[in-house]
Amino acid sequence: MQWQWLQPGISCTVRTYAKINLTLDVLGRRSDGYHALATVMQTVDLYDTLSFTLRDDEQVRLVCTQPELSTETNLALRAAMVLREYTGQRYGALIELQKRIPSAAGLGGGSSDAAAALLALTRLWRLSLTSEELLRLAASLGSDVPFFLYGGLALCEGRGELVTPLPSCWPAEWRWLVLLKPAISVSTASVFGALTARDYSDGSHTWAVCAALREGRLPDLAHLYNGLERGVVERYAAVAAARAALLEAGAAFVRLSGSGPTLFTALAHLEEAQRLWLRLQEQGYEVYLTQAIYPSVESLTLLSLPAR
Known part of the structure; x- marks a missing residue:
């Protein structure tokens, strides 16, 4: 690697997308504690924007539009x-994060940002990684980070780090997604720590949804199962109230994304989705x-990057 490849001021910008969990089967506790x-x-097409600029020193700094997130x-x-x-x-970089995805919301915003940093800096620093x-680096940062190296639709197993991309076959009946983030934050560790044996499942919900999507069928709503949902709804009144508000506003179903507290529903038509979105917004x-999105690694936009 030569410094002439890495001129200060060279930059790249990338959108980092949020995710929802169609299913989340918790199979049990592993020997490593996960x-x-x-x-x-x-x-889904809700995103942060990350910009990376080469520095002429060895410093790596991050500046976020939400100052409380500009930490180590x-x-x-x-x-x-x-x-x-x-x-x-030991090359340097300035990382500028324009935050839109809610934090501690079950939408994977931090994990998506981490995956983008790995991909963007690998290219910007001219590194040769397989x-x-x-994937190993991503898994060391968090269970959701490997998924965001792929994006789109995927089955994730293990503690989340084993990723199998699924066909780009999001159902037309669920084209539009309405996400509701209650005015609280939820600790993923505390949610998993509160699980009991009755929250565990055998994975059949996930396998059924995978089979339906691969066959081009609309999955049965009964299989849109999240093993964390019962505990979160019972422990956090704000989540229970938000779930009720979604149903009262006309949502056909409501599910928790990840460890929450964000809830989501899906609709076929934009007009219906807009009406639901407006009703909930009017309630504060x-x-x-x-909507679902299938980003590509090539969505990284490299600006003025010199040839090798």
């Missing part, structure tokens, strides 16, 4: 530092109208 999972995840614990910054440590390089190396809820 829980074994089987989950179907889909990226930010997953995007942690991803950059893990990448530097693994490769042994897909397997990137933080609500997003979005």
Whole structure:
């Protein structure tokens, strides 16, 4: 690697998309303390924007539009530092994060930012890493991070790090998604820590949804199962109230995304989705109208990057 490839000021920009969980089967606790999972995840068109600019020193800095996230614990910054440590390089970068995805919401915003940092800085720093190396680094940062190296629709197993992409076959009946983020944050660790044996399942919900999607069928609503949902709804009154508000506003079904507290529903027609979104917004809820998206690694936009 040569410095002439890495001129200060060279930059790249990427959108980092949120996700929802169509299913989340918790199979049980593993010997390493994590829980074994089987989950179907889909990226949605709600995104943060990350910009990376080469620095002429060895400093890696992150600045976020939400100042409280401009810390060393930010997953995007942690991803950059893990990448530097693994490769042994010491080039600098300024990371600018425009935050739109709600934090601690069950939408994977931090994990998506981390995956983007790995991909963008691998290219910007001209590193040569295999897909397997990137996956290992992603898994070391968090269970959802490997999924965001792929995006789209995927089955995730293990503790979430084993990713199998699924066909791009999002049902037309669910084209429009309404996401409602209650005015609370939920700790993923505390949600998993509160699980009991009755919250565990055998993975059949996830397998049924995978089979339906692969065959081009609309999955049975009974299989849109999240093993964390019961505990979250029971422990957090704000989530229970938001779920009731969605149903009263006309949602045909409501499910929890990840460990919450964000809830989602799906509709076939934009007009119906807009009406639902407006009713909930008028009630003071933080609500997003979005749809499934299939981003590509090539969505990274490299600006003025010189040839090798």
